[in-house]
Amino acid sequence: MKSRLVLAFGLLAVGLADVPTAWPQDVKAFDVHELIAMDRIGDPQVSPAGDRVVYVLSSLDREANRRRSDLWMVRSDGTGLRQLTTHEASDFNPRWSADGAVVWFLSTRSGSSQVWRLRVDGGEPEQVTDLPLSVGNLITSPDGSRLAFSLEVFPDCSTIECTKARLDEREERQESGQLYEGIFVRHWDTWKDGRRSHVFVMRAGGGEPRDVMQGLDADCPSKPFGGSEEFTFTPDGRSIVFTARLAGREEPWSTDFDLYVVPVDGSAAPGLITLDNRAWDTGPVFSPDGSTLAYLAMARPGYEADRFRVVLKPWPDGEARVLTEDWDRSPGSLSWSPDGQTILATAGNLGNVSLFAIDVEDGDARVLVEEGHVRSPAFAGERIVFGRDHLRSPVELYSAKRDGSDSRAITRVNYERLARLKLGQPEHFTFQGWNDEIVYAWLVKPIDFDPGRKYPIAFLIHGGPQGSFGNDFHYRWNPQSYAAAGYAAIMIDFHGSTGYGQEFSDAIRYDWGGKPLEDLQKGLAAALEKYEWLDGERVCALGASYGGYMVNWIAGNWPDGFRCLVNHDGVFDQRMMYFATEELWFPEWEQGGTYWANPEGFEKQNPARFVANWRTPMLVIHGAQDFRVPLEQGLGAFTVLQRQGIASQFLYFPDENHWVLSPANSVLWHETVLAWLDRWLKQPPPPPTQ
Numbered sequence: 001m002k003s004r005l006v007l008a009f010g011l012l013a014v015g016l017a018d019v020p021t022a023w024p025q026d027v028k029a030f031d032v033h034e035l036i037a038m039d040r041i042g043d044p045q046v047s048p049a050g051d052r053v054v055y056v057l058s059s060l061d062r063e064a065n066r067r068r069s070d071l072w073m074v075r076s077d078g079t080g081l082r083q084l085t086t087h088e089a090s091d092f093n094p095r096w097s098a099d100g101a102v103v104w105f106l107s108t109r110s111g112s113s114q115v116w117r118l119r120v121d122g123g124e125p126e127q128v129t130d131l132p133l134s135v136g137n138l139i140t141s142p143d144g145s146r147l148a149f150s151l152e153v154f155p156d157c158s159t160i161e162c163t164k165a166r167l168d169e170r171e172e173r174q175e176s177g178q179l180y181e182g183i184f185v186r187h188w189d190t191w192k193d194g195r196r197s198h199v200f201v202m203r204a205g206g207g208e209p210r211d212v213m214q215g216l217d218a219d220c221p222s223k224p225f226g227g228s229e230e231f232t233f234t235p236d237g238r239s240i241v242f243t244a245r246l247a248g249r250e251e252p253w254s255t256d257f258d259l260y261v262v263p264v265d266g267s268a269a270p271g272l273i274t275l276d277n278r279a280w281d282t283g284p285v286f287s288p289d290g291s292t293l294a295y296l297a298m299a300r301p302g303y304e305a306d307r308f309r310v311v312l313k314p315w316p317d318g319e320a321r322v323l324t325e326d327w328d329r330s331p332g333s334l335s336w337s338p339d340g341q342t343i344l345a346t347a348g349n350l351g352n353v354s355l356f357a358i359d360v361e362d363g364d365a366r367v368l369v370e371e372g373h374v375r376s377p378a379f380a381g382e383r384i385v386f387g388r389d390h391l392r393s394p395v396e397l398y399s400a401k402r403d404g405s406d407s408r409a410i411t412r413v414n415y416e417r418l419a420r421l422k423l424g425q426p427e428h429f430t431f432q433g434w435n436d437e438i439v440y441a442w443l444v445k446p447i448d449f450d451p452g453r454k455y456p457i458a459f460l461i462h463g464g465p466q467g468s469f470g471n472d473f474h475y476r477w478n479p480q481s482y483a484a485a486g487y488a489a490i491m492i493d494f495h496g497s498t499g500y501g502q503e504f505s506d507a508i509r510y511d512w513g514g515k516p517l518e519d520l521q522k523g524l525a526a527a528l529e530k531y532e533w534l535d536g537e538r539v540c541a542l543g544a545s546y547g548g549y550m551v552n553w554i555a556g557n558w559p560d561g562f563r564c565l566v567n568h569d570g571v572f573d574q575r576m577m578y579f580a581t582e583e584l585w586f587p588e589w590e591q592g593g594t595y596w597a598n599p600e601g602f603e604k605q606n607p608a609r610f611v612a613n614w615r616t617p618m619l620v621i622h623g624a625q626d627f628r629v630p631l632e633q634g635l636g637a638f639t640v641l642q643r644q645g646i647a648s649q650f651l652y653f654p655d656e657n658h659w660v661l662s663p664a665n666s667v668l669w670h671e672t673v674l675a676w677l678d679r680w681l682k683q684p685p686p687p688p689t690q
Contacts, residue, residue, distance in 0.1 A: 032670035050381035078410035098144030141237035189657030235290025305466035348499025368404030373472035424483025431526035456538035458482035463545030494519035513605035544568035556610025564680035617647035623656030
């Protein structure tokens with residue numbers, strides 16, 4: 001049956017009433033210091049009875065230049081808020097016991113990440129594990145008798161102590177050389193040392209953890225971004241279902257992640273569940289009665305941005321069926337209703353990440369919460385609890401009826417802070433882009449907006465390229481930072497963006513500099529026509545990753561479009577990008593094979609080919625630990641700028657990866673970027689170059 005999108009009226013502005021829209025005279029402008037100081041809610045977990053939610057709240061430790069986290073609990077109706085843990089270390093990853101009396105969690109208070117437990121009716125936290133390795137990604141079995149978690153181990157080690165001994169031996173060696181025999185020598189921001197992330201199981205009452213992936217040269221959770229959603233206990237608690245990629249030497253160009261099942265006692269080797277699918281399978285979740293396994297599956301091997309389908313498999317031996325083949329959205333999380341008739345899913349949707357309810361019988365999907373970015377939904381008795389943020393607020397927790405009505409905030413973590421800050425007003429608009437197809441965009445007005453004035457523009461270009469600058473509260477590319485500095489922020493979800501159907505996302509393949517550039521050009525023109533207060537003579541384009549690629553592409557192919565450019569960790573030379581990056585499936589899919597098999601595919605829209613046309617001032621930013629888009633890509637762009645005498649700066653972070661994560665470095669990043677915009681957009685235009 002064809003999927004339908006049914007809007008639950010009244011939820012369009014859920015949460016917006018909790019954000020101030022009028023401010024007293026003494027309010028201050030939003031800036032990077034306020035951005036990094038926001039408290040952040042994460043990992044909400046609903047109790048077995050559905051009456052309480054435990055969650056992680058992280059706060060800024062300015063002196064230590066890091067964030068630390070505590071556990072908090074609130075009732076599902078928003079009452080009874082209280083802090084569960086307080087320690088200078090970090091407490092995180094909470095999981096309920098089966099009876100709801102205990103919260104298991106991870107903490108660094110012993111010097112490394114270990115398992116702890118806390119009775120929610122009072123008492124002090126108790127340490128459960130004291131392992132020589134740090135513990136990650138904790139889950140509990142349905143009956144509460146076992147714990148599962150991940151450890152970084154050498155696959156051929158039969159004990160945890162073996163891994164620790166090897167690490168100690170390496171520390172004692174005088175030589176530093178590392179000999180590799182495979183291509184995947186580094187990943188994201190880490191040089192590989194032979195260790196893998198493996199799932200271990202132990203009894204909740206104590207005992208020796210067992211590696212249920214013993215000997216497998218594979219990771220679970222997957223790196224660099226996988227988490228506890230990639231493994232789960234079977235309903236009887238006797239086995240673990242986990243996601244892993246056993247690709248051998250093909251790992252850098254394979255997306256063949258599969259589901260495996262293995263007994264927790266190690267009595268049998270892992271068994272492959274998803275043999276017939278060579279693409280990505282992940283996110284296993286069992287129905288409440290244990291009769292059905294739901295998981296996410298892509299259909300096309302080698303493509304990390306393919307659409308995830310929801311697959312249902314009768315457990316343990318039934319034939320799997322695709323539930324959502326007719327639904328043109330890609331879900332990112334799954335949660336069952338208590339009666340097993342409905343699955344909650346979040347998915348990108350027209351510039352938002354919406355909450356959907358999927359009928360288990362026929363796959364029909366209906367929208368429960370459309371606007372904002374919905375996170376971690378779960379049933380809580382007769383209601384649904386979820387996190388939600390948007391362009392004017394960080395994540396808060398909400399509760400709504402199962403049909404999406406009667407939504408209410410159950411936390412207001414940053415309400416007082418937001419009440420003291422003036423924020424820009426966001427607007428959603430559309431225009432005719434490439435091939436006259438509808439393209440969506442967001443605009444955030446300057447905080448001092450006066451329709452009688454003209455305002456300069458920060459033109460933000462998202463990365464991915466299969467990504468979106470949507471209706472969420474970003475901590476690295478937050479448009480409010482530009483609105484507070486006197487700029488209008490414009491964000492175009494060009495062809496290739498997610499949340500508009502798979503065909504729209506696929507359109508960027510082989511055409512990085514084509515359709516997206518046309519969309520950006522038409523989108524800027526549409527905004528200038530729609531909003532007369534925008535100053536089209538004072539515009540700066542900014543982007544990171546693919547957005548940085550587009551900035552480099554603009555420099556050579558739209559050189560008169562902007563007064564300045566900002567390129568963060570952007571692709572400069574497609575040829576060397578292929579030979580130096582780590583996840584080869586990405587360029588091979590996007591550009592049509594290996595470089596030697598299809599050099600034309602890489603060179604056709606290679607920014608390095610058009611550097612003779614460069615003349616726009618550019619700020620280049622790069623982190624030394626970025627192995628996705630290696631440092632030399634940024635250095636190459638800066639070399640061109642300097643050699644040609646084009647006004648330029650290079651901001652280098654020796655300790656950052658593809659993102660800027662340190663609070664102090666985030667401040668420097670924002671101050672440098674805004675100073676660059678001020679230099680070129682708040683001053684009279686420079687004289688033409690000779």
